Amino acid sequence: MSGHLMNTYKRLPVAFVRGEGAWLWDASGRRYLDALAGIAVNGLGHAHPRLVAAIADQASKVVHVSNLYEVPEQERLGARLAQLSGMDNAFFNCSGAEANESAIKLARLYGHQRGVEVPTIVVMDRSWHGRTIATLSATGNRKAQAGFEPLLGGFARVPFDDFDAVQRVAENNASVVAVLVEPVQGEGGIQIPERRYLRQLRDLCDQRQWLLMLDEVQSGMGRTGTWFAFQHTDVMPDVLTLAKGLANGLPIGACLARGTAASVFGPGHHGTTFGGGPLVCRAALETLAIIEEEGLRERARAMGERIVAGFRQTLSGVPGVVEVRGSGLMLGIELDRPCNELVREALEAGLLINVTYDTIIRMLPPLVIDEAQADQIVALLSPLVRGFLSR
Numbered sequence: 434m435s436g437h438l439m440n441t442y443k444r445l446p447v448a449f450v451r452g453e454g455a456w457l458w459d460a461s462g463r464r465y466l467d468a469l470a471g472i473a474v475n476g477l478g479h480a481h482p483r484l485v486a487a488i489a490d491q492a493s494k495v496v497h498v499s500n501l502y503e504v505p506e507q508e509r510l511g512a513r514l515a516q517l518s519g520m521d522n523a524f525f526n527c528s529g530a531e532a533n534e535s536a537i538k539l540a541r542l543y544g545h546q547r548g549v550e551v552p553t554i555v556v557m558d559r560s561w562h563g564r565t566i567a568t569l570s571a572t573g574n575r576k577a578q579a580g581f582e583p584l585l586g587g588f589a590r591v592p593f594d595d596f597d598a599v600q601r602v603a604e605n606n607a608s609v610v611a612v613l614v615e616p617v618q619g620e621g622g623i624q625i626p627e628r629r630y631l632r633q634l635r636d637l638c639d640q641r642q643w644l645l646m647l648d649e650v651q652s653g654m655g656r657t658g659t660w661f662a663f664q665h666t667d668v669m670p671d672v673l674t675l676a677k678g679l680a681n682g683l684p685i686g687a688c689l690a691r692g693t694a695a696s697v698f699g700p701g702h703h704g705t706t707f708g709g710g711p712l713v714c715r716a717a718l719e720t721l722a723i724i725e726e727e728g729l730r731e732r733a734r735a736m737g738e739r740i741v742a743g744f745r746q747t748l749s750g751v752p753g754v755v756e757v758r759g760s761g762l763m764l765g766i767e768l769d770r771p772c773n774e775l776v777r778e779a780l781e782a783g784l785l786i787n788v789t790y791d792t793i794i795r796m797l798p799p800l801v802i803d804e805a806q807a808d809q810i811v812a813l814l815s816p817l818v819r820g821f822l823s824r
């Protein structure tokens with residue numbers, strides 16, 4: 434079994450051998466409804482025929498060449514993402530942590546180019562930016578950080594969705610060069626800030642010449658009903674990081690930049706062996722085309738509203754349910770107590786979900802789910818939540 438794997442995961446006792454859309458099957462033929470999508474990765478669900486064909490075709494041509502050469506698929510992906518996001522250019526790597534690592538390096542270099550000796554980035558409580566030392570230091574989760582000290586300096590932490598706190602940092606710390614924030618916090622428990630929060634941050638960043646850096650590793654790629662969550666507002670970021678849903682399961686991360694931020698890096702400043710290879714970029718291009726052509730942003734919005742309405746109906750007034758909330762298909766049910774055991778109970782009922790921040794049931798279904806599957810998520814989970822809360 435796992436005797437030769439490092440003991441870093443408390444894994445659930447199931448292995449999936451096949452998938453199709455929002456369904457997964459284990460080796461015994463049992464079927465599960467996937468309401469987690471590999472943690473917001475498999476937006477197109479599993480084994481999407483068009484994506485399978487694109488990956489197979491590209492694999493038969495060229496998988497990897499090195500960034501020492503021109504990579505046309507990478508250029509095309511950079512152009513397409515620029516078009517969809519309004520950003521100017523992109524750097525590709527292999528994960529969300531690396532995308533944020535790129536953003537942190539970019540912000541530090543930007544600071545040094547402006548004569549700031551100890552460039553500092555404002556980060557948030559309950560944030561999640563990754564597990565490398567820099568991104569772990571930026572992350573607002575003490576449990577994840579514990580044991581890995583010394584953490585990296587150069588971060589100033591404030592509560593999420595508290596603009597006044599950021600303003601206080603602005604008044605007291607002349608070394609700030611950027612703000613790094615998730616427009617919707619994912620690991621922090623589907624935390625949706627007040628509508629004006631991003632606008633306020635944007636205005637402050639403009640006043641102070643700070644970079645507004647949005648981590649959309651989880652909220653991007655159509656998940657909240659727009660290509661990127663910031664597009665629910667009229668705010669544009671200077672830096673935008675993407676990963677999870679970008680190539681539907683192939684490892685890719687992207688750090689996009691705009692305006693001044695787009696010309697901070699020059700040759701030799703940053704690099705990667707694997708990042709932006711032909712195979713992953715082709716998969717990402719096909720993923721973007723499918724999201725567009727199958728109307729999956731609209732679907733994410735409609736199915737998200739349907740699921741939230743369903744849970745509000747079935748769980749409203751149930752003691753112990755604090756809130757049902759969502760933005761597109763980033764969905765959370767906050768309870769008043771730790772509820773990790775619900776993950777295993779849901780699995781036994783044939784439903785894949787997740788619990789984050791101990792008390793928040795999180796669902797990130799594939800964008801392709803249909804009405805019947807949306808209703809099934811509610812029908813399977815609601816009785817489990819009720820049962821759990823009445824114990």
Ligand SMILES: *Cc1c(COP(=O)(O)O)cnc(C)c1O
Binds near residue numbers: 527649
């Ligand atoms: C998952 C996540 C990351 C880290 O991505 P990895 O690919 O696991 O390194 C960073 N930021 C956010 C918002 C995430 O949800």
